[in-house]
Amino acid sequence: MNTSVAIDRLRRIGWRGDALPPPGRRLARVVVQHRAGYELHDGEHLFGAQPAGYFLKRGLDPAERPAVGDFVEVEDGRPPHIVAVQPRRSVLARAAAGERYARQIIATNIDYVFVLTGLDADFNPARIERYLALIEGSGAQPVVLLGKRDLRTPEEVAVAVETVHARVGAAVPVHAINAKDAATATLLAPYLKPGDSAVLVGSSGAGKSTLTNTLLGTEAMATGTVRERDGRGRHTTTRRALLMLPSGGCLIDTPGMRELKLTGEEELELFADIEALAAQCRFADCGHGSEPGCAVQAALDRGELSPERWRHYLKLRDEREEQAATLEARLRRERGHRGPDRPHGPHRRERD
Known part of the structure; x- marks a missing residue:
């Protein structure tokens, strides 16, 4: 040949x-x-x-x-x-479960990451933010899919879409879908053109296997029911698999992920607006509590910054820093020498 x-x-x-x-x-x-x-x-x-x-x-x-x-x-x-x-053009990874630091690759050489969450008890904007934090350095573009739209009124669907956009920004595509509807394949066709690759992620019971079957045009993947009390489902997909679609694109289906640990290498660009606010505080080492001249607290008081989003940013930032420290310690051990001692914290100083 x-x-x-x-x-x-x-x-x-x-x-x-x-x-x-x-x-x-x-x-x-x-x-x-x-x-x-x-x-x-x-x-x-x-x-x-x-x-x-x-x-x-x-x-x-x-x-x-x-x-x-x-x-x-x-x-x-x-x-x-x-x-x-071969060298990878994109890598979606998370930190593996357990105390020992290790990166677990979810998928490689992908163009898009479909983040699927149901508009039932599975709906969780904070979890969507966590997915996007993992995706931002992968080299792939996130696409948020809000499934099971048939369970909600048009007004409720519109509110959910607006809520997600308020958390992740207008640049991230957000689509409300019915995974069983063949029209969904047409909606997602721009992301699955010949030669394009996407990975589908989300919780168990979110409807990943149902959506995969719709995109395939056949009942190739087993599907299951979800518990009414919490919207959780069984792991009908038990391993990652790359599937070739009639559209010419490739789809990687994944098992439901219950734990999404940051790797420590995230920039948290999703929260660039909060970090820009923090840069306006009077003190360079502002703790964003009761300090005078705190721009973050002022934004919270004015209602310009959501308390829920602020708390989730702090949670992800602290986790990122903890993971980064664990990663650095592992790299020092592998290099066989101890890194330089960290300096003591700086004295409080006002910005220039």
């Missing part, structure tokens, strides 16, 4: 490069990762593969192992082996 034909074939599954591996190797995309190995797709065929010994080394950063969405170099054999991971 000549180079141009091979590249055109790979473009169907999201490849953006112009070069192929050296002779003896071929490119494919990771579709599923499971305990027994990987399932790959080369734009024409689906096949199984095993990771090369390097990826099984003890102590290897999990982020260096192949993940769903990766383009990998494969050497044929019985079975084929993954021998290298």
Whole structure:
């Protein structure tokens, strides 16, 4: 097969490069990762593969192992082996659960992240903010989907959309959808054009599998019911899987995530307005409590800053700083030397 034909074939599954591996190797995309190995797709065929010994080394950063969405170099054999991971153009990750710091990759080489939350007991603007904090440094664009709109009146739907926009800003697309309605596939088509890739995230019971079936045009994914008391559902999706859609785009479906820990590398750009306010305080080290000249407290008093959004910003900021400190400590251990001691806190001073 000549180079141009091979590249055109790979473009169907999201490849953006112009070069192929050296002779003896071929490119494919990771579709599923499971305990027994990987399932790959080369734009024409689906096949199984095993990771090369390097990826099984003890102590290897999990982020260096192949993940769903990766383009990998494969050497044929019985079975084929993954021998290298191509550079990633985008990475969506979170901190893994547990005390030991580790980044867990959710998906790679994606253009959009669909954040799906139901307009039932699942509706939680603070959780949407947390998702967006994780997405902002990924290289992908967030798209908020408010599912189960058929459970609410048009007026209630409009209020929910306005509430989310007030928390995340007007630049983030927000769509109210009925995941069972075929018209939803048309609504989301601009994000799933040929060669585009999106990952679908949200809580269990939010309707991810239902939406995936609608986008596929077939009942390929198992769906379940949710508990009325809290809107939670069972994990009908148990592993990440990349699916090719009739639109020509690729969708990565994911299990429901109960814990969304920040990695410590977030900039929290979603709260740039709050940080701009803090920069206007009289004191550079203002604690935003009872200090005179506090711009944040003044904005809260005037009703220009929501107390709920302020509290959530503080929660995410503190978590980010704690995770960043944990990450730095791990990096110091890996470097084998101790970093410089931190200076004592600065004396209070007024801004120039």
